[in-house]
Amino acid sequence: MEVEAETPVTDEIVELITDEVVESSTEPKSEEKGYLARDEYTSERFKLELNNLPKYFGFGDLKKKLKQLGVSFVKIKVPQQATHAYVNFRNEEDREKGMKLLTGWSYRGNKVEVSHAKPATDIMFRAKPAKKNDNRRDQKIDNEMESDLPDEVKIQNSATPLWNLTYEEQLTKKATIVQEFLRGLEQKIKETSSKTVTIPFEGVKPSPIIDGYRNKCEFSCGKGNNSEDKVVGFRYGQYSSGIDRVGSPSVCKNVSDSMKLVVQHFQDFIRSRSSPWYSAETHLGCWRQLTVRESRLNHLLLMIAFCQGQLTSEEIEQEKKDLLNYFTINNGSICKVTNIIFNVEKNKAGNELIQSEILLGDSYIVEKLFDFQFHVSPKAFFQANTQGAEVLYSLIKDSMKLDNETVVLDICCGTGTIGITLANNVKQVIGIEMIKDAVEDAKRNAQLNNINNIEFIADKIENVIHKLVNKYENQRLVAILDPPRAGVHRKVIQTLRSAENIKVLGYIACNPQLATHNLLDLTRPRSRAYQGEAFEAITSTAVDLFPHTPHYELFILFQR
Structure with missing residues (x-):
């Protein structure tokens, strides 16, 4: 389950934190919470910690109970296998109201302890190894990033970890993973029902297409591993692990040649622009993300996420016009793009959408599945x-x-x-x-x-x-x-x-x-x-x- 960095303040969500960050009792250095000094909304400013929750509780049930109490929250963060949770609010007034409502509250027989919580450390500082209690997972990633491996190997290790195995070896490996899961499931069923079961496993059915199979990819815009500016591609690792560098997908086996060509031309285009790439660390810049969808019927859709930055409306309109010309008249026309959607967002966590405009084609592409056809919009779920x-x-x-x-x-x-x-x-x-x-x-x-x-x-x-x-x-x-x-x-x-x-x-x-x-x-x-x-x-x-x-x-x- 992905954990979003920050959601629009109109949304109420429950987050499951798979890698809990344990905050120290001492206040981190000021730069580790530098995002609080920026002129932007963040619910980390207004946060409560709930302790002594039941050992087993449902996220949805906790959310429902808080709503019934009248607690006006933005989101709830629940670390895995924990008896505490964090509740984030829109402002100080809502947090203090929540504090009063939750003080003395009992949840499923447990008297809940409520207190003010410190803002979380900036993601980009979490991954830096501390002198004590190093996080092994982050340290492993850091070691790989600092190694002498070629960038082409690093990006494949990140995007396609099994790239260096033959396809037969990949299927064997996955069969082993599935069988281990099933044996564990059988044991859990025995524990809950006192019944010994065996779940027959019929093996792994291979994919009819092994390379270039993805019909949708999301590419980040950012700085390259060697400090090249305006690189379009995949990150070398998860941003939540402190990795913000981007590498070309040109060697990634799961990306089609047509998508790779689009990425290269989109990168050439934004490098010709004076508007900067968007930094997820500083929330400054314009070019944030390129989503590409393609179909077996030769439809090719681009959706651009563009942050307004300091640009005027006229300057943004010029960016749209030049982008359209590039992919329909100029060098990018070789890509044979059929649809372009240009989304303008605010420069803030959550990337609030200001405007969405169809520059070329329809708001969807048509995909063929068996003998059926499906309209697929840019954000719709469709098997990749x-x-x-x-x-x-x-x-x-x-x-x-x-x-x-x-x-x-x-x-x-x-x-x-x-x-x-x-x-x-x-x-x-x-x-x-x-x-x-x-x-x-x-x-x-x-x-x-x-x-x-x-x-x-x-x-x-x-x-x-x-x-x-x-x-x-x-x-x-x-x-x-x-x-x-x-x-x-x-x-x-x-x-x-x-x-x-x-x-x-x-x-x-x-x-x-x-x-x-x-x-x-x-x-x-x-x-x-x-x-x-x-x-x-x-x-x-x-x-x-x-x-x-x-x-x-x-x-x-x-x-x-």
Whole structure:
């Protein structure tokens, strides 16, 4: 799960901190919190620490309880496996009001201790090794950055860690990783149910395309490892680890030749401009990010994130005009770009969008998946490996034995890709997705493909599942769950468990470790919390959608 640097003040979020930064009892040096001196909003100025929280609690539940108390927060930060949390506020008034509301508050039997919290250390200083208690992970990264490895090797190690293995070796390595995960899951199931289980593993299905498979990439603008200015590419490591240098993707095997050509020409263009690149450390500069999406139908979309800086409206308009001319008339025309979207943002943490303008083409591209076509907007979720997605969706169809008597519940359906590609093989598909914009995209995609036996519902699964189960009680009802990488809230699993007409469930995990809690809840014994017969893991198969990286998709078929 990615942790954003700072969100717009209108958003309320819960963050899971995977690498907790333990702040010292002494105040860090002033430059380590230099961001506080800048003339910009940061919720780190207004922060409370909650201690003595229950050992196990849900992020969503904590957020809900704080809202019920009337606490007006911006975000909540929860370190992994911790009994404390940080609550950030918009201003001093909201923080002090929160302090009063939370003083003496008991949460699930624990009397919560509340106190003012110090601002976090600037990310760029966290990664610097201290004289004592060095962070081994940061030190390892620093050592690699300071080594004599060529930049081409460093950038591949960062973007595609398995680049130096043959593809057969990569598949073997991933098979080992999956088997180790499954053995651990079997042990956890035994601990929760006192039942010995074995989850059959059918291996790793390879990607049909190994190199240049990504249909979407996000490239940063910044300074190169050798201090070259205005480099466009990937960072040599995570910014959260203190790494802000950028390297060319020209050697990265997962990036297509057409994307590499775009990156090179975009870099040439911004180097010809007087406006500077954007620094995530100082929040100064203009050229921040280039997002590229391409399709099998030869559509090529560029989305530019441009911070206004000190430029006037007229100067920004000139940048747009010259960019458009460069990619349509001048040297960049060789890239054959079909769509350009130019987003102007404020120079502040959170990159608040001021203006979005389509300079060329439509606001979306069209992608082909099997014999279907999908409108894909710049920020929409679509599997990064289109041909790999076809392997995954074929696996789902075959494993679940779908036929024209089957009704499919497509849970967390997003823009409808799974349900639409399966619709012609089943009686009915009902897609459920809580993000309304995604549901509107899904409806348009169904119309685009003349799919009439599909319905999309914009709601939470727990609000609609029982009505749907009752409606199709005499049908073969199966569920497909394709959640975000951290899985779904336990209430969703509890709801699915109680819907006993669902006998077959397919779970797609892009990060099985983070989804472990869902997989355990599906299989744990019947109880007051989990009212319904437990599911049993019948088979599992991995699909390699991300060659040259450790990532994969794991499909587990459950039955009861």
